Amino acid sequence: MKFACSWKKGESYSDKQQFSYLVNRAGKSDKWSSAANIAKGTTSRSVSLSASNYYPYKGKPKITEFKFRVRGISKKEKWSDWVSQVFKIEAPAKPSLSVSASETNYNQCTFTWSVDTSNGHKPFADVEFQTKLVTGYDYGGDKGWSADTGGASGSKTYTETASTIASGSHTRWFRVRARGAGGASEWCYASRVYSAPNAATNVKGEVTNQAGGMQVKVTWSQTNNSSYPVNSTTAEYAIKVPGENLTYNGNADGVIGTMAGAGRAASSFIGQGLEKDECLFVRVSSTHLYQTTYSGWVLVRAGSLIDPEITDVKTDDTTHRATITANNKSEVPGAFLVVQYRTGSDPGKAATVGIIPAGQTQVSVQCPDWSDEDSFEFGVYACVGSFESTTRADGVDSYTVTARMKSDAPVWQGGQVPHAPENVKVNPTSISGTVKVVWDWTWREAQSTVLSWADHEDAWESTSEPETYTISNTHAGEWNVSGLETGKRWYFRVRLAKGYGENLVYGAWSKVAMIDLSSAPSIPTLMLSKSIIPSDGSITCFWSYVSGDGTGQAYAEVCEAKITGDGVRYDKIIGRTETSQHLTLSAKNLGWASGEMHYLCVRVVSASGRVSDEWSDPVPITIAEELAAVIDETNLVEQEITVDDNTRTVMSLAAMPLTVHVTGAGIGGTTILVIERAEDYHMDRPDESDFNGFEGETILFHSQTGEDMITVNKEDLIGILDDGASYRLIATVQDSLGQSAEARLDFEVHWSHQAVMPEGHAEVKDMVSYITPIAPEGYQDGDTCDIYRLSADQPELIVSGGSFGTTYVDPYPAIGEFGGHRIVYRTKDGDYITKDNEIAWLDLTAEDGDSINLIYSLIDFDGEQIEFRYDVTHSNTWEKDFKETRYLGGSVTGDWNKAVGRTASLKGSTVTIQDQDTMRKFRRLAAYPGICHLRTVDGSSFKCDIQVSEDRRYDSNTIRAEYSLSVTRVDPEELDGLTLSEWLSEEDT
Structure with missing residues (x-):
């Protein structure tokens, strides 16, 4: 392991610095290394640690952090304080792990892992992976694993002995973790179960007759657990002449529905009825990967035997x-x-x-x-x-x-027994709820007819009696029945009768005739919330339900369709809902992969049991290709950096502009480029602010549509690219689906052209400073200068991007010993560090003729100036933006905003008739609604608002006015500095 340490040295070092480092190990109290003397101009140093001395090597400790410190010595042989920097070290990132089954070999699977090694705070050494084959599913703790090691990405394939996994349930477990000097990540687990699923049990079916066929609903019980998982279940049917004892043991005629997982219910319309001697059988197949088990065939409905x-x-x-x-x-x-x-x-x-x-x-x-x-x-x-x-x-x-x-x-x-009426039919009429019953008059001696009807087929063998109506003295063979509820099936029977009263003789009831007063709902139109989704996204299906008979939606089914040269083939049902007209589907749960296109259809079933005549037209849904962001071109160059005989190769930015090309967004996608600081960085700033660059600080944020080349100029930056500092490019691409991908590239800044020490001079006339920066040797076209006003407060920028050789005017130089100006040399890339790591600025002070010595304060406003001379008292107040928080445990914490308010109070006098002009200026100042500028005797110079209060006293000889000024500091709206020509132009106006 190698740590690259860098720093900016102080200005007043004499001949050397000292460097020391510390490696903190877990559970141990470590000490700093002996301080090593290094040259005064050194600003970086590398420390190499042998990886074999640390985890994961056997018996070696883990590292929690690396620290280094540096200090310099002055010409008076006094050491500065140590300045230290900490680099935290953590365990590597947890690997990602997946398992895939072989497409050709049932007893083989492959585990694939990868580890993100881009984070320097999480050093990576290797992965440790372990595996074992267990009976059942539970891997049983930490014993029995076989172990090995591998790289940041890889895969491992295992082929099981066929005889071992032939029966029962076996699971191949695999776990992997990443290891490095900071420790080990958590284990990541994956498994492949080898088992045939349990067969479905308690298979039942419900059949409802409909025009043109049957609506069949199948339910079942399915054991689905970790040892015996089920990927999908399929309900199948067969219409066959049964075998002995009304059984069947053959192939299926068709599929009722395929459901993900255990399913446990499926419904479908079968477009045929049962012929004489035929029965309807159903069964359920359960599938896990390449193994399928079947329940036995179950008799759901027996048809009629052929009449003898x-x-x-x-x-x-x-x-x-x-x-x-x-x-x-x-x-x-x-x-x-x-x-x-x-x-x-x-x-x-x-x-x-x-x-x-x-x-x-x-x-x-x-x-x-x-x-x-x-x-x-x-x-x-x-x-x-x-x-x-x-x-x-x-x-x-x-x-x-x-x-x-x-x-x-x-x-x-044989005989003359009255026969039941034949050819009984029930026909619809044009009147809602009214039907016409028609029959043949098979018993000639019959004198009346009895009509009977009910909304359930077994009414004539139940306690729920059917309704009846007797028709006398007619042989027409037809009759209208009114007042029937629509949306139902109605069942009718007819019988003939002879005689009257107690001598009435009835014939047998006819066969049941049925009419369906329900109507199929309209074919729905399917709409999707999106036409393209990512592989981890979801889609919501919408449809409208239009009833044909006044009944509501009982349920709806969404299926996947296949578009072939022969037309549309409706495949497995992938979703089901009851009364709602929308359904959300997850691409991940359905196993949809990037780059695929799927077609969806919906059909609806009414509460009256009617199914829409057809599935809706198929609607396509595309699973978008996974995004990939690539930084394929920059003007960064490889550069070797050598520090104390240690050489490292980095990607380096030598000059602006920075050009970056990122692919992945395509024509309509969004490309976002961010530059952020990769390491903490300390640097003295011309305004003497305490700003330090911190890791993660944003330097650039750029967003565009498409993949055009990105050109970053100095003006585009919202932070600073410091010489010698480390940064990273973060490119993010996004598409309209919300997918995003990211690519990163670390680089350092090593400007090919660096700043040189500026030159210049200043003079003061009429309480105005004239500053002329002079281009030094080493100046190049495009280099500029900044000018800061020095005062008792922090330096204030008054000229930005100035030209050498041009005279600039500061209208409000500070009064007294703290006054002066600072000229900062900036290269065209914004750098102000010399090749010797010196800060490239020049301070012009009283020694250089850049001072104003007054004993009174000056107020400038609206082109006028007031000299506040007599009996002046001056007080300042700074107000921090501070919030105190008190906790129940007794602790008190604070939160500070860096913005600090400042107010001042000035009191003074004007005396005698000779100061009347000053009094009138104060009156005009009191009414002036704008920014003023105040320069105080104590060395401050700032923009402000001034509120004026006046007290006057009169006696026989004098008029005396007492003025109290309430001053509130404000930030300037624009920089104060002007070129000499601009100043003269304002003076003329």
Whole structure:
């Protein structure tokens, strides 16, 4: 490690200086090194420390700070006080760490790290990285890690033994930390889990019939933890003729939805219904990286079996037995036929009297005595399920059937029992809430019709009874039903009746007919809050919901679409919300990477269960390329700096202007260039202010659009570029998305042309000073001078950027021994340090004829001057801007503003009729609304406001006026100095 120490030496050193340094180590009290004598002109020195003596070398201490100090000796052999500087040393920055899985090898992953080493206060030596493979997820503390070291950036790939990770959960852990002389950073951890995800459980489905298909919602439970993570889950469906026991074990027909993570719910519209003998199955696949597990297929909805056919019915009126022959047309394994018997006296009550097993076509059944019946008939329906039989006292077998899947309704044959109406349909009308029910009159002897309706399909087998309406004396086969609530599905059944009153005989109910009075909501239009976002940004999707049936939005889904040559393909659902019409998506959570373009669509579902007819038109979203700032061109030059046989190479600024070219913003982006001081810096200033350059001080702030070359002139600076000081360029580029990137470049200032000691002379006439700076040997074109007025207070700048050889006028030189002027030589780059590290200024004082000796004060205002001569008393007051803070613990602290106010009070007299002109001037001063200038006998000269108070006394011989002046100092609005020609021009006016 090497530390470059530099300083500005004092003016009065004789033949030497002394240098000493101190390395503070953690937990130890260290001492200064022995003071080394160095030449009086030396202003820098390098100290090299062997890195092997400090951490992270085994058993070596950590460093907390490096300090150096320097002092000089005068010609009288008196040492100055030590001046010291501290360089704090800290642990390196914490590394950044990422893990990536191999695209070709499932059991391989790569960990990549990098460390920011740009901060000199955080010296970097190496990184220590450790790894271990554990069963499960918990890495179990600090034992069992294998360790190694590496550079500031790098990667490490691990390939696991396939047999080791074949079952269960295993995790490859990796941690890394940066080390340096200041200590070690915190560990940064990353891991790769090898496991197949747990299969989803408790898979359930809900199906709602809709025009053109089915709306299917799937829910499930999914265990998702650190040992068995889940990246995504997909709900799939299959519409198939089931196998034995209504099961299925094959491939999927389509996807209902893909959800990030465990998901646990997905919904989609399937544009087809169930044909006879078909069932709807769903399952859920769970994926982690390249491994997928599946839940079993779950039966969600069973369709209707294919209707059977009765081919023959033979009855025996003596034994009341019947032989029924029927064909079972269903292809579902295990389907059997159920035989039913009903009579004309009670047609709505059918008894199950027999079973035709699967694979058979005939059965003989015992029926109740039908001798007193006018008519009877037999029916069959197909069924998959189970049954139990019991024999009644009259010898008739009765069956209880539990159906899991069956044909729509029994097929009846024989007798004159009233049949249920057929071809029942429900059609919409032009009147809202009114529908037309249509049916076929299948029982010719029927005298009336009963209409029944409800908003749920199982109303005829529930305690929530349907509404009914009886139509008498009509055979029209149609009727309007009014007053239905829109936005719902309504279910209708019809049956026929014969007779009146107690002799009324009802036929069987028809099959259920349904009409959907709900309407699909309008296809939404998707709008995005932004069309371009960064890879760590987010996008908000907006859409409007327009109901088709007066119901609100139940939920909305946003999916990602793929645009291909065949059109739009709707991919996985990436977001879902309920009643709101907006949804915020995170690019990072969705895995979107820089440079990609994605297309988003939205669809909405109403509270009535209707889905918008289509997805919205796709809207593109672009993930912007990551910004990179590069300082690719400057006029800085490499320069070797040698101090005490130690040579270092730096980037150096030798002359203004400074030119910098920064890329990364492109045409419309913003480029910001900042110059800030890289190290603390002490320097004597011409105005004798206590200003010291501090690390982080801003010297330049420049902002522009685009990537044009930046030219920095001396006039653009808001700070000072000091010779020998260290600075850094900080270039920041920004785009319209709010992305930003930064590049830095350290440099030092070593002016190729340095200041020389100025020359000049001054003279005083009529209480005005005339100062003429003279160009010394070494002067170059563009060099200038500044002139400061010396007084009892701090020097005040009165001429900036003056020319050598030109005479300048100070209208208000200070009175007395503190008066005079300071000429400061400045190069065209603003430097005022000579090549010998001397300060390039010349003070002209009384010894040089630059003084005014008066015993009274002068007041200048509005082109007039007052000599305040008699009985004058003068007092000054300085007011600091100070705020005191008192704490409960008893401590008191203060806060000071550097601006210090100054007021003064002058009292004096004018006497006799001879001073009447002065009295009139005081009257004009009292009414003058502007800045005045006061020069006091005690050596001050400053701009001010003056308030005048007058007291007069009269006697027989004299008129005496007493004046009290209240003076408040103000900063000048412009510099006081003038060229001689400007001064003469003002005098003439």
